[in-house]
Amino acid sequence: MTPRRRATLRDIAAALDLSVNTVSRALAGKDAVSEETRERVRREADRLGYVPNTMARSLVLQNAMTIGLVITNPSNPFYARLISAIEARGRVHGYSLMLMVTEDSVDNERRVAEELMRWGVDGVLAVPVQHGTEHWERLGKSGTPVVLLNRDLPGLDADLVGVDYRDSARRATELLVAAGARDLYLVEEDLDISPVAERVRGFRDVLAEHGLTVGDDHLIKVPTRRREASSQPWDPIDSYAIGRDLARRVGPGSAVLAGNDYFALGLYRAFGEHGLRIPGDVAVVGHGDHPFAAYLAPPLTTVRLPAAQVGATAVDRLLELMARPGARAERDVSGSPRQILLPAEVVVRASTPEVP
Structure with missing residues (x-):
């Protein structure tokens, strides 16, 4: 069975006898397009099953609207909650999430860093394996900010957001x-x-x-x-x-x-x-x-x-760095990367005696 060709802006324009530019502006909600034309374009886009080509848009705007998330194991309940929090926070700001798993393997981590560089994600949140910094340094030099999650990585000039x-x-x-x-x-x-x-x-x-x-x-x-x-x-x-x-x-x-x-x-x-x-x-x-x-x-x-707090804080910090391309991140007075360590809560139940 031959796969159906993906509908394009040109298909919508041909069906309505409009220019590609007019169709693009109508779908983007831009000015200089009447409400009647805008509605016609939307209906035709729905009929054809048109889906915007995010990758093509990213190449034009040099903005993938994607955050890379690198973790060691998604079945860890802490990381499962972390993933949900990061996805939710990123979505609020219009970012999708690209999840990569290393299973605490340095080889996997190097491969993942290279893939994220090729995909051109806007920023990376990473739980590092904690052996080797070269691949993360290359990613940072390519213009992609990296914020560490939950684990520090001595020798890497990157911020850390985690638990105290x-x-x-x-x-x-x-x-x-x-x-x-x-x-x-x-x-x-x-x-x-x-x-x-x-x-x-x-x-x-x-x-x-x-x-x-x-x-x-x-x-x-x-x-x-x-x-x-x-x-x-x-x-x-x-x-x-x-x-x-x-x-x-x-x-x-x-x-x-x-x-x-x-x-x-x-x-x-x-x-x-x-x-x-x-x-x-x-x-x-x-x-x-x-x-x-x-x-x-x-x-x-x-x-x-x-x-959840670690995830949301990490996304916010990464967005700060992404908003200042080429600028050096804020550092503390010692010139070291920032460490944002959030407090945990001791939940007292019956496995410990009551404190006198």
């Missing part, structure tokens, strides 16, 4: 200490990324301030399955095995801060099988406030991440 993970871990750890915990563990993913490093810093900050010391065996890295399967960034089984070992070590006054709610889910099962009560024997706090967190038994105390 150090503060979120601080406040979650403060809650556990205030509730009486003295033997604290941090269960984190094994990726070398800035959110993990910042949560470790926040956790350690609070312990140092309260004179509590922890050994390396209290900072537990979970060997995640990210490199084996792309459908799910985490799996409770990743932390379940660790939880079974941890259940034999914890005692009165113990508490665990998990880097995400999926890790907490695996710990729940391991602790339950070992006969430990939450929070009576061990308190648990998660990160993410995923939909299941409130329905665990007991409901999970966790950190609610401001995904």
